[in-house]
Amino acid sequence: MSKQYVLIVGGRIENVRKAKEQGLGVIFLQRPELWSAGHATEVDAALLVDYRNWEVLEPLITAAHQVYGFTSVTTTSEAGVEPAARISDLLGLGGVSHEVALLLRDKLSMRRRLQAAAPRVSVAAEEVTGRAGLAEFGAAHGYPFIVKPIDGIASLGLQLVEGEEQLDEVWETIGRLRGVDHQFATAFPIDRFIMEEYADGPEFSVEAFTFDGRHVVVAITEKLTFDNFVELGHVVPARLAPEAARDVADCVTTFLDAIGLAQGPSHTEVRLSARGPRVIESHNRPGGDRIRDLVEAAYGFDIERYTVAWQSGTLPPLTERPEVRQGAATRFLSAEPGTVTEVEGLAAAKEQDGVLDVTLDVGVGDTVRPLRSSWDRLGQVVAVGPDADAALALCEKTSETVVIRTERRADAVE
Known part of the structure; x- marks a missing residue:
């Protein structure tokens, strides 16, 4: 052959x-x-x-x-x-068809599809067309609400609008962000913006794989975030009551059916609100931030391997969700904005039992920017433990041993 x-x-x-x-x-x-x-x-x-x-x-x-x-x-x-x-x-x-890929990339198109096909897993949403539209959306759906780029990634440009007094500032920020240069601007330009009803509650991501239209939820990942929604860390499996976990999984399979995803991986972000789980956004690829490695460490399922080989017929389909083997977690490194003057503890951090990896993306002389998106994080710790609590505790302990000292110039501009 x-x-x-x-x-x-x-x-x-x-x-x-x-x-x-x-x-x-x-x-x-x-x-x-x-x-x-x-x-x-x-x-x-x-x-x-x-x-x-x-x-x-x-x-x-x-x-x-x-x-x-x-x-x-x-x-x-x-x-x-x-x-x-x-x-x-x-x-x-x-x-995956181009139609489905576009629905997952274009947040407004995705919301419109859900409003027609599965409103119970979605939130109200409209495109930002002007300063007046912001006020009208707030009056109709209440505060707070979210404003973000329709084609955005990495939490860049995401704003939480907490009251009418913020609208001038929000509209000014939208104007400043349109056309801004960033490292992925060619593929993901910031131009159009969407307003979304705010979903309260903790945030999770669901790592699933679809086999000829049959969705298998492999893992639910617990998200840890900074106040500005930039992700601080991830924990697998999520520390959720069984009934809540079933609700989150059902929300995602309903969403995937509504979108029409028929093959391959998906990474879907969900908030478990007081009204039930609501989809935030989704991607037809494995999760970033080393989530694929956390899933493999916790469940033994290599979602990356399945992504590249499933359609070729060299791997068997999953018939059910794999059993959890251990906990896995990651915690991102950060420091005060400024110029890096010293890094301590990196080698010792890597040697701790249960620590799978410690990466650092900056060195002496590099610039640490204010934390406005995922790209401003400085590195991460990946660790495992007997359960999710132990894995996260080890991550947090290890991250504290990596000290990144910075010096802020008097003429620095943020």
Whole structure:
């Protein structure tokens, strides 16, 4: 039998390695600036192109398919989900459709679909069209409410509107953020904004995998957040009463049915409000922030491996949710804004029993920015323990041993 190939769009090199371990050939589609020498020894062929440009991508993919005949296309990266869906539609590969990928990316379109198909898991939402619209939404749905970019990621630009007295400031912030440059601005420009009814209560994410239309909730992840909604950490499994966990899982499977997701991974954020669980947003990819590693450590299910290999038929479908083996958690590192002058405790932190990894993304001389989005975090601790409480406690203890000292310049501008 000839070798079966998968087309992988972007993502980390572990995607490629896991596909190869399943006996698959890999055609790798990557932006040239993200290609590394390490990829060359792992892939069977590479297309180095800005895959966000469909006019360039379509003829290249058509030609590559004629040569290699890959039978599936997949991605684990947010920037790759829409191109992967367009490729699947173009070649009839049976993956996530472009329509579904767009619904998950465009928060306003997603809300409109839910308002028609599954209103009980959603909240009221409208597009921001002007300063007057903010006041009208607050009058209709009450305060607080949320304002955020329709195509936003990483909590950038998210605002909590707590009263009418804030509306001038909120409208000014919207104007300032439109067109702002950020590290993913090409793929996720900030332009249009959405207003959403605020859902109170604790926040969770649900890591699920869909097998030919059948959704399996693998894990419910508990989120820890700063006051501005930027994520501080994650805990698996979430510390939830069984009935609440069932309600959250049911909310997500209802949502996935309404959206029409038929294959592959999903990462859906939910708030458990006083009126029941409400979907915040969702993505047809594994969760970021090392959540995929927490799920594997806690449940033994490698969602990344399934993402790259499930449609190729080299892995069995899950028939039910796997049993929890242990707790797993991550805690992000932060420091006061300024210039890094010293880092202490990193080596000792990595040596503690139960600590799987400690990463630090800054060094002496680097700048620590105010914490306004996920990109402003400085690193993270990943740890396991007998249960969720123990894993989180170890994360918090370890994070306190990594000391990042900064010095603030007198002329610094935030």
